[in-house]
Amino acid sequence: MLRLIDMLFLGRDEDGTIQCLVIGDNEDFGVLLASIIPLDGANHVKTDESDGFSGFDAAGAWALTESLAPGTALAFLLIEHSWAQPLFNVIAETGGTLLGDGFLTPETGLLVGAEVAAMEQAATEIAAAQAAEARALLLALAAQTHAAESIAASEAIGGAAAARAIQALITAGLVEEAAANEAVDALIAADLIATAAHEAAAEAVADGAATIKAASITMAQALVLRYLPTPLTFAVIAEKLGISRAAAKQRAERAYKKLGVHSRAEAVTRARTLGLID
Secondary structure, eight states: EEEEEEEEEEEEOOSSEEEEEOOOTTOOOHHHHHHOOTOGGGGGSSSOOOOOOOSSSSHHHHHHHHHHOOEEEEEEEEEEGGGGGGHHHHHHHHTTTOOOOOOOOOHHHHHHHHHHHHHHHHHHHHHHHHHHHHHHHHHHHHHHHHHHHHHHHHHHHHHHHHHHHHHHHHHSSSHHHHHHHHHHHHHHHHSSSGGGGHHHHHHHHHHEEEEHHHHHHHHHHHHTTTTSSSSSHHHHHHHHHTSHHHHHHHHHHHHHHHHHHHHHHHHHHHHHHTTSOO
């Protein structure tokens, strides 16, 4: 936004005299600019360059006026970037000095806009990368934690029960297959299950992993599956998950397809059989 402060219209008569042109009945226009650009000659124009400002000065304005051909005119407009006034005030209040200012051309505006957009895109990509890295770290820590919990649980429940516990953890998606195998090896090394039970435990690990791979249920789909046994509508499920009703319905239908079923009731039965939900 620009604010018009003053306007000064100057014209050169046929005899070469420079005249100030009045706009209608408003004689106030041009008073301020006339004090900056004296009409009685360039020798009265202040040309002190020690004030630290740059741009189109009074001397340059007078030179432009002097270049007028007889019978022509020009106008000077004194305008202000009103949006920048708060910035100018802060600079002045802190004892600073504005060294220069100017207008952004359309070309400069495009360049600035492109650079700002690139900076925003870079910031978004950096944030996404950091989020992915944090999520990967959390998943790794979770796998280690659950593997350790599997070992602790196995101490109490013995060989066969340990195998069932590990299989349940894999089926529920709480540990990865590799982490579960490490847990079984740790149990044997600690003499918490007999070597003879190793086959059963390894088979349980393989079966649990196969269940997940066969179903190929994603985390997003599993979250929807968790609500299917309840009487909640897809609209309510979507609200709880912070997604749209259409997204919730779509995830459920994709889960149906992976489970090889065609209805919500069949999906609940199949998911319970696979141990994906309670």
